[in-house]
Amino acid sequence: PKIAIVVPAAGVGSRMQLSHPKQYLDIAGKTVLEHTLDKMLHIPAVSMIAVAVSEQDAYFADLNINSRRIIRTPGGQERSDSVLNALNRLVEYAPDWVLVHDAARPLVTASDITQLMTQCIHKGQGGILAAKVKDTIKRGNEYSLGTVPRDELWQALTPQMFPFEALRAALKSALLNNVKITDEASAMEWNNEPVQLIAGRSDNIKITTPEDYALACFLISQQQK
Numbered sequence: 176p177k178i179a180i181v182v183p184a185a186g187v188g189s190r191m192q193l194s195h196p197k198q199y200l201d202i203a204g205k206t207v208l209e210h211t212l213d214k215m216l217h218i219p220a221v222s223m224i225a226v227a228v229s230e231q232d233a234y235f236a237d238l239n240i241n242s243r244r245i246i247r248t249p250g251g252q253e254r255s256d257s258v259l260n261a262l263n264r265l266v267e268y269a270p271d272w273v274l275v276h277d278a279a280r281p282l283v284t285a286s287d288i289t290q291l292m293t294q295c296i297h298k299g300q301g302g303i304l305a306a307k308v309k310d311t312i313k314r315g316n317e318y319s320l321g322t323v324p325r326d327e328l329w330q331a332l333t334p335q336m337f338p339f340e341a342l343r344a345a346l347k348s349a350l351l352n353n354v355k356i357t358d359e360a361s362a363m364e365w366n367n368e369p370v371q372l373i374a375g376r377s378d379n380i381k382i383t384t385p386e387d388y389a390l391a392c393f394l395i396s397q398q399q400k
């Protein structure tokens with residue numbers, strides 16, 4: 176099958192309180208986004224990679240990216256807008272499947288990606304990498320209103336892999352109906368489409384806070400050993 180990738184990288188990283196977005200932080204001599212794109216370029220059989228980048232972004236043009244398989248697409252207001260823009264651009268390549276992977280997750284492993292792709296293609300249904308929740312989860316604000324049973328709870332990771340046109344249609348209709356979409360799977364769920372949960376490594380973290388960045392630096396140094 177023909178496979179495309181979308182890498183949403185148009186966030187401003189406000190939770191990091193930094194002068195520049197988190198996808199351009201340096202880890203071991205390369206930006207987070209370059210680490211992520213290196214991983215994407217090593218996935219076999221991928222035809223095109225669309226990177227959603229904000230139009231105000233002054234860093235992307237200076238990256239050391241020399242693959243003709245990578246194209247830049249304009250970012251949107253929300254992550255889901257960035258992804259839908261990129262999908263619309265990829266229509267001309269007519270992919271069968273698309274993997275969407277956060278720019279801010281440079282730690283994903285090749286073996287987790289292979290697991291996800293094998294399972295989705297074998298079943299003919301989309302799916303996401305996910306990790307079982309390990310902590311005890313509370314609901315509430317100032318006081319706990321109760322404990323949520325965690326045996327059915329998963330943390331949604333990326334990549335998320337779906338049939339290309341099904342995801343594009345699902346995102347379009349979810350956005351038209353003002354549904355709050357924080358990952359691709361939520362758009363598919365809203366459209367009553369199946370989403371397989373494929374157990375992935377919990378160290379496939381999304382760099383959001385300074386603590387995540389410190390941990391990512393350590394984990395990359397371990398991966399490079």
Ligand code: C5P
Binds near residue numbers: 277
């Ligand atoms: O903000 P959050 O951590 O959820 O962002 C996840 C990913 O989505 C990041 O890689 C970020 O760059 C991207 N994003 C985007 N367009 C937006 C907001 C976030 O591509 N409008």
